[in-house]
Amino acid sequence: MPLPYHPGHEIVGVVTELNGTSDAVTVGQRVVIEPILACGTCKYCQDGRYNLCATMIFFGCTAPDGGMADEFTVPIDRLVPVPDDLTDEQAALIEPLSTPVHATALAGPDLSGKTVAILGSGTIGLLTLAAARRRGAARIVMTDALAPKRELALRLGADAVFDATADDVVDAVRADLGTSADVVFDCVAIQPTVDQAIAMATKGGTFVVVGVPAAPVTIPLPEIQDLQIRIQGSATYTRQDYLESIAMLQAGTVRAEDFITAQYPLARAAEAFADASSGQQVKVLVRADSAAAPTA
Ligand SMILES: [Zn+2]
Numbered sequence: 580m581p582l583p584y585h586p587g588h589e590i591v592g593v594v595t596e597l598n599g600t601s602d603a604v605t606v607g608q609r610v611v612i613e614p615i616l617a618c619g620t621c622k623y624c625q626d627g628r629y630n631l632c633a634t635m636i637f638f639g640c641t642a643p644d645g646g647m648a649d650e651f652t653v654p655i656d657r658l659v660p661v662p663d664d665l666t667d668e669q670a671a672l673i674e675p676l677s678t679p680v681h682a683t684a685l686a687g688p689d690l691s692g693k694t695v696a697i698l699g700s701g702t703i704g705l706l707t708l709a710a711a712r713r714r715g716a717a718r719i720v721m722t723d724a725l726a727p728k729r730e731l732a733l734r735l736g737a738d739a740v741f742d743a744t745a746d747d748v749v750d751a752v753r754a755d756l757g758t759s760a761d762v763v764f765d766c767v768a769i770q771p772t773v774d775q776a777i778a779m780a781t782k783g784g785t786f787v788v789v790g791v792p793a794a795p796v797t798i799p800l801p802e803i804q805d806l807q808i809r810i811q812g813s814a815t816y817t818r819q820d821y822l823e824s825i826a827m828l829q830a831g832t833v834r835a836e837d838f839i840t841a842q843y844p845l846a847r848a849a850e851a852f853a854d855a856s857s858g859q860q861v862k863v864l865v866r867a868d869s870a871a872a873p874t875a
Pocket residue numbers: 617618619620621622623624625629631632633634635
């Protein structure tokens with residue numbers, strides 16, 4: 580990211596001031612934000628796909644404001660009220676959960692009876708597990724290079740897990756599923772996982788790119804054609820995905836205590852980033868309020 584950079588897009592906060600009026604939001608209300616700051620007028624915005632807006636900026640990423648601050652401003656229509664029965668920790672998962680909710684909808688939305696492979700057992704992979712299960716997937720296997728992450732995936736409901744670095748991981752996944760995977764969600768999106776995903780989806784499967792690729796990869800186009808494999812990109816989410824995420828959190832389908840494994844006060848944000856990068860945590864929260872007792 581070019582500097583200056585103002586991070587923070589997975590946010591829960593309290594409205595302190597409104598410039599204008601809103602039917603949905605009042606001062607004092609707890610809210611999360613949709614960080615997509617879309618133009619509202621381009622072709623994509625006009626048909627509701629504002630996650631594809633031609634000129635969007637992203638709050639906490641490419642916008643001049645970010646959520647890791649005591650106070651910040653966002654457009655009123657980007658505020659989403661948090662139901663009273665969700666804790667702050669649950670609310671902080673609404674944004675990250677919405678990405679897998681969107682990706683699994685693009686793959687289905689009904690995954691009833693489908694076999695699924697999820698590559699990568701980090702936060703997004705584990706939330707994809709919950710979202711795919713909710714859409715009815717019959718059997719879900721997951722991979723990761725790290726044993727502790729595979730163990731967590733099993734604990735959170737994966738039917739089987741496999742070492743992503745094993746030479747035979749594709750054969751192992753296909754043997755477990757009986758044959759090809761109906762849908763493969765690649766939450767890593769590097770050349771080795773793309774190769775694995777296509778081999779697992781052969782034949783006739785759907786390969787969903789969920790992770791954010793850092794670089795181009797090579798695709799075996801003859802196999803994509805001849806083996807009728809569908810490649811589906813997935814970009815963030817829209818309001819409907821937020822509402823589904825809220826419903827999942829309210830139903831206990833996703834439990835905050837499984838994901839948020841450390842919290843730091845804002846003044847110790849650098850430690851929070853280091854902890855998050857250590858591989859020892861699932862998700863790390865930074866708190867700007869007085870409840871920010873360090874837990875790590
Ligand atoms: Zn637009």
